[in-house]
Amino acid sequence: MRVDVFTQVPHAFGWxxxxxxxxxxxGSELELRFLNYRDTTPLRSGQVDDDPYGGGAGMVLRVDVVDAALEAAYGGDRPARIVALTPQGRSLDQAMVEELAQESELALLSSRFEGFDDRIVSHLATDAVSIGPYxxxxxxxxxxxxxDAIARRLPGALAEGSGEHESFSAELDGGLEYPHYTRPAAYRGWEVPDVxxxxxxxxxDRWRRDQSRSRSLA
Ligand SMILES: C[S@@+](CC[C@H](N)C(=O)[O-])C[C@H]1O[C@@H](n2cnc3c(N)ncnc32)[C@H](O)[C@@H]1O
Incomplete structure (x- = not known):
């Protein structure tokens, strides 16, 4: 799978x-590129944003700048999924992660300040995704x-078995995983369940299934 992240801050992704x-x-299952809007902007001095029409505070990422970045990366052959990251998008959940992880190519568009010129979301992107209501x-x-959520779903990303019964997975019908404990068996009077x-x-196995069910219903 190839993922291209369009950003004004490529160095943020080093960690x-x-x-x-x-x-x-x-380098094996995942090819990743970080593309800076400033490197392909058609405007002078690396400009990528502008004042909003109608007035108001904050700068808005320009539609021509994002179009130029997509053109430079893909020419006429753009990925089937171009995701604009915006608090106004569809809420990310595990089902959407599974869906995105199936794609062979994905572009993620990020913005800063006041956000995107709305034409980016409505005409250049195929999806608008929010990571939560904040x-x-x-x-x-x-x-x-x-x-990170996509990488976990790629072959070989996790130790065998560790990604199979996680919270929100299809194996748990979208429910929550059972609780885990490790040594010591008793600590300050807090005991590991005998079972x-x-x-x-x-x-x-029965206990874990029951725990998973009751946590999911709570
Ligand atoms: C300060 S926010 C803009 C918020 C916008 N003015 C609004 O009220 O909807 C700047 C950028 O951060 C990103 N962003 C902020 N919160 C986000 C969220 N919950 N999910 C996805 N992207 C977010 C988006 O790329 C957004 O364009």
């Missing part, structure tokens, strides 16, 4: 690309959230 699981799949200062953190120490795998 993420060094971390598992992204680092594990980078406003961040830029699309870089949302792009990292999408990248997990029993060695009886049939009982443990």
């Amino acid at each position: 993420l690309t060094e971390q598992k699981p992204l680092a594990t799949v980078l 406003v961040l200062s830029g699309g870089e953190l949302p792009a990292m959230v999408v990248l 997990l120490l029993s060695g009886d795998h049939a009982r443990i």
Whole structure:
């Protein structure tokens, strides 16, 4: 899969690309490019945004700048999914992550300040995605959230079995995972449930299913 992130802050992504699981799949299952709108802007002095028509505070990312960035990256052959990251988009959930992870090519558009000229979202992007009902200062953190969630779903990203029964997965019907415990078995009077120490795998599986069900319904 290839993901292109369009951003004004490409260096923000350095940390993420060094971390598992992204680092594990980078260069094999995942090809990643960070494209700076400033490198392809048709405007002078690296300008990418402008005052909003009608007045008001803040700068708005220009439609011609984003179109030029897409043209430089793809020519006429743009990816089937071009996702604008905006708090006004469809809320990201695991089902959408699974869907995006199936794509062979994906472009993520981020903005800053007041956000996108609306024509970017309505004409250049195919999807508008929000990572939650709150406003961040830029699309870089949302792009990292999408990248990390997708990378986990790529072959070989996780140790065998560890990604299969996670919260929100189809295996759990979109529900929550059972609780985990590790050593020590008792700490300050907080005890690990006896069943997990029993060695009886049939009982443990039953207990985990029940826990998962009751957490999902809570
Ligand atoms: C300060 S926000 C703009 C908010 C916009 N003026 C509004 O009220 O809807 C700047 C940029 O950060 C990104 N962003 C902020 N919050 C986001 C969220 N919850 N989900 C996805 N992207 C977000 C988007 O790229 C957005 O264009």
